[in-house]
Amino acid sequence: MPEELDSWLKDAFQADSLSVDKITVLDGGAVQENSALDVTVQGGPHDGRHRWALRKQPPSPLIGSWPKDHELTIIQAAYDAGVPVPKPLALCMDGSIIGAPFIILEFLDGFAGGRRIVRDPVIDDMGPALASEIGEAMAKLHSVTPPNPALNFIELGGDRPVNRRIRLYREQLDLLDDRHPVLEFVLSWLDRHQPAEQRYTLIHNDFRTGNYMIRDGKLAGILDWEIADWGDPREDLGYFCAKCWRFGNIHKEAGGIAPRAALYDGYNAATEHPVEIDGSPFWEVMGAMRWAVIALLQGHRHLSGEQRSLELALTPRIVPEMELDMLNLIEGLKS
Amino acid sequence: MFKKPDSEGLRQIAQETRASETSPQNERYVAAMIDNAMAIAERQDAGTEQIAEQALLHTIYGKETGADWPQLADDLRSGTISEDTHPQLLKHLIATVQQELAISNPGFLVPHFKA
Numbered sequence: 001m002p003e004e005l006d007s008w009l010k011d012a013f014q015a016d017s018l019s020v021d022k023i024t025v026l027d028g029g030a031v032q033e034n035s036a037l038d039v040t041v042q043g044g045p046h047d048g049r050h051r052w053a054l055r056k057q058p059p060s061p062l063i064g065s066w067p068k069d070h071e072l073t074i075i076q077a078a079y080d081a082g083v084p085v086p087k088p089l090a091l092c093m094d095g096s097i098i099g100a101p102f103i104i105l106e107f108l109d110g111f112a113g114g115r116r117i118v119r120d121p122v123i124d125d126m127g128p129a130l131a132s133e134i135g136e137a138m139a140k141l142h143s144v145t146p147p148n149p150a151l152n153f154i155e156l157g158g159d160r161p162v163n164r165r166i167r168l169y170r171e172q173l174d175l176l177d178d179r180h181p182v183l184e185f186v187l188s189w190l191d192r193h194q195p196a197e198q199r200y201t202l203i204h205n206d207f208r209t210g211n212y213m214i215r216d217g218k219l220a221g222i223l224d225w226e227i228a229d230w231g232d233p234r235e236d237l238g239y240f241c242a243k244c245w246r247f248g249n250i251h252k253e254a255g256g257i258a259p260r261a262a263l264y265d266g267y268n269a270a271t272e273h274p275v276e277i278d279g280s281p282f283w284e285v286m287g288a289m290r291w292a293v294i295a296l297l298q299g300h301r302h303l304s305g306e307q308r309s310l311e312l313a314l315t316p317r318i319v320p321e322m323e324l325d326m327l328n329l330i331e332g333l334k335s
Numbered sequence: 336m337f338k339k340p341d342s343e344g345l346r347q348i349a350q351e352t353r354a355s356e357t358s359p360q361n362e363r364y365v366a367a368m369i370d371n372a373m374a375i376a377e378r379q380d381a382g383t384e385q386i387a388e389q390a391l392l393h394t395i396y397g398k399e400t401g402a403d404w405p406q407l408a409d410d411l412r413s414g415t416i417s418e419d420t421h422p423q424l425l426k427h428l429i430a431t432v433q434q435e436l437a438i439s440n441p442g443f444l445v446p447h448f449k450a
Contacts, residue, residue, distance in 0.1 A: 179408035310352040316338035317439040323432045
């Protein structure tokens with residue numbers, strides 16, 4: 001593989017010669033395959049030594065995740081909107097080079113592990129500022145709206161955002177062998193309680209602690225764009241604040257790093273479409289629903305024999321945690 | 336209804352994983368997953384009665400009707416069953432989830448606070 005990769009990179013980066021000096025496999029979670037490449041380039045516009053990130057198409061991607069060419073286009077759209085993301089550098093759809101399509105991105109220093117972030121001593125002091133930076137990044141992302149010719153591969157449909165999302169979740173639940181009454185109850189509740197005013201923007205769709213990198217307590221970049229979609233911008237805010245993504249720091253509602261208000265204040269300072277923090281519980285139910293559906297789909301990959309994995313097999317077992325969070329939120333809204 | 340794989344399926348994949356090679360950097364994580372899978376399987380085998388689920392089905396459909404979990408899911412989606420028709424529905428659903436959590440993660444049922 002290294003020789004084919006060297007050769008492909010040499011052409012892609014218009015180099016006279018190029019060598020990959022070191023490949024380090026990075027932790028990409030249950031789905032993604034990521035590596036860091038230490039590269040020496042001679043000649044051409046990229047002459048010098050570089051560290052790049054390589055994201056390879058996984059053997060069995062999550063349902064609804066984009067192929068690498070679309071993922072790169074989405075990252076480019078976010079980059080162009082001023083969102084801190086790893087700069088997109090190159091795309092290879094030829095599966096023969098390393099066995100699957102891949103993209104090359106600028107490598108970001110820092111760390112992304114959710115548990116590590118919420119337990120980092122700097123978070124006590126810097127968490128609110130970090131959440132504000134994240135809010136600002138979300139607002140920039142949400143400035144990308146349809147129609148957008150570069151993103152016309154993302155279907156919009158005629159529904160309102162929440163109706164569209166509920167329909168997608170029901171379609172995904174129907175792919176599973178078992179039925180899930182609690183999730184059906186919550187989806188019907190979401191249907192009946194959705195806000196009157198909704199709008200579509202580009203959303204990350206998996207925007208949470210664990211999917212951004214920090215360095216010295218500050219935001220370094222947003223990662224993992226493979227399920228970005230059109231949706232209501234409050235979906236990203238709600239998902240970020242959902243209790244299931246606070247990594248045990250449940251009283252720091254914004255991703256376990258800060259009070260909810262820090263995220264919303266940062267967001268509202270950077271958008272022409274401010275959002276009300278009072279509406280957060282509805283969108284946090286939506287957020288918990290998203291993770292519950294994703295977790296069941298991940299478990300299905302194991303159960304169907306598509307990818308046997310203990311990590312995937314255990315994932316559905318965390319769904320009752322989201323179910324209880326959602327039911328408690330719904331109960332709380334009654335009082 | 337407990338999420339799948341069932342206890343036997345969990346044991347099987349845990350044993351397969353134990354027998355396979357693990358990179359040194361992932362050893363602790365994988366060992367923790369194996370312990371977790373075995374513990375869930377043990378708890379599930381020790382208490383298979385799904386009392387809350389039966390109570391919910393009996394409350395909604397009555398006894399001896401043979402109504403099951405998939406039917407409830409269908410009726411909740413269609414709106415045939417809702418809090419309007421069954422005001423205690425939410426309370427019953429919470430009980431079924433708590434019962435499942437007692438198997439999959441009992442620690443989640445204990446209020447947890449971090450200063």
